[in-house]
Amino acid sequence: MMRFWKxxxxxxxxxxxxxxxxxxxxxxxQIRLICHPHYGIGSDGLLIGPFDAxxxxxxxxxxxxxxxxxxxxxxxxxxxxxxxxxxxxxQNKPFHILTPGxxxxxxxxxxxxxxxxxxxxxxxxxxxxxxxxxPREVLQExxxxxxxxxxxxxxxxxxxxxxxxxxxxxxxxxxxIGPHVETDPRFPNRTNVQFLKVLDxxxxxxxxxxxxxxxxxxxxxxxxxxxxxxxxLGLCDSHITVRMxxxxxxxxxxxxxxxxxxxxVTKICEGQFDNEAFDALNxxxx
Numbered sequence: 010m011m012r013f014w015k016x017x018x019x020x021x022x023x024x025x026x027x028x029x030x031x032x033x034x035x036x037x038x039q040i041r042l043i044c045h046p047h048y049g050i051g052s053d054g055l056l057i058g059p060f061d062a063x064x065x066x067x068x069x070x071x072x073x074x075x076x077x078x079x080x081x082x083x084x085x086x087x088x089x090x091x092x093x094x095x096x097x098x099x100q101n102k103p104f105h106i107l108t109p110g111x112x113x114x115x116x117x118x119x120x121x122x123x124x125x126x127x128x129x130x131x132x133x134x135x136x137x138x139x140x141x142x143x144p145r146e147v148l149q150e151x152x153x154x155x156x157x158x159x160x161x162x163x164x165x166x167x168x169x170x171x172x173x174x175x176x177x178x179x180x181x182x183x184x185x186i187g188p189h190v191e192t193d194p195r196f197p198n199r200t201n202v203q204f205l206k207v208l209d210x211x212x213x214x215x216x217x218x219x220x221x222x223x224x225x226x227x228x229x230x231x232x233x234x235x236x237x238x239x240x241x242l243g244l245c246d247s248h249i250t251v252r253m254x255x256x257x258x259x260x261x262x263x264x265x266x267x268x269x270x271x272x273x274v275t276k277i278c279e280g281q282f283d284n285e286a287f288d289a290l291n292x293x294x295x
Contacts, residue, residue, distance in 0.1 A: 013050060014092055015277040018084035019227035020255030024052045025092045028059045037076025038290055044074035048289040053222055056089050066105040073221030081110030081167035083229010083270050087124040090115040091274040110167020128268040131166050131237040138165045141195045154189045162238045166268060169200040170234035178204040178216045180224060187218020203235045207244045214252040226255030233268040236260040
């Protein structure tokens with residue numbers, strides 16, 4: 010039986026599983042079942058993270074509900090930080106988490122209810138995101154989707170993002186346009202997609218289509234990328250509140266585009282996942 014802890018960050022929910030409970034590498038099919046809302050526990054993703062004694066840091070692996078491993082998640086990092094705090098691994102001082110998308114610094118406040126993460130530095134350069142074509146900063150380029158033309162900027166904060174600037178945004182827009190942008194050939198690793206509306210110099214609103222997940226109520230890395238784009242284009246100042254259907258995140262942008270993100274984390278439950286549930290593997294994959 011595998012233990013799990015379930016949390017959400019503004020409605021974006023993740024399961025945390027300790028690696029010592031997992032006897033061998035989980036397959037993509039097993040991860041899909043664990044995250045399935047009916048045959049599993051139900052989750053927007055899976056977090057697995059041991060302590061690395063050699064590096065004196067916490068090493069985190071992140072998996073989407075489609076079974077694919079990915080680089081970084083702002084909500085996932087805040088949730089993992091809260092889990093470490095709940096387990097007594099960390100106190101109120103800053104600590105490091107190492108992800109495939111880079112090392113970050115986190116700190117827990119308000120009895121675990123609020124977490125700050127130094128997300129790393131945003132880059133707009135095509136070779137780092139990556140985006141196909143000549144080396145360049147990907148700013149205010151054109152993309153045609155479903156017969157409509159949009160202006161977009163691309164960015165990475167350890168994972169790829171495409172930020173589409175709009176006068177009006179909605180869930181319907183994200184769900185109709187997002188899947189096509191995610192898999193557009195110019196993004197060789199696929200991409201997360203944000204639909205961005207600037208409200209004022211200190212506030213933006215976004216709708217999110219997340220790579221490997223779909224429509225998402227909130228995302229920390231998406232908030233970081235969208236805020237960085239708004240600042241890069243001169244539309245917002247360096248301290249930005251990002252509004253999403255799931256709630257708000259505070260983003261601070263340094264002159265070198267290093268991002269500090271602060272937001273809420275809520276514990277939902279903890280329990281055990283029984284191996285008997287894996288009997289349904291052939292059902293969800295057929």
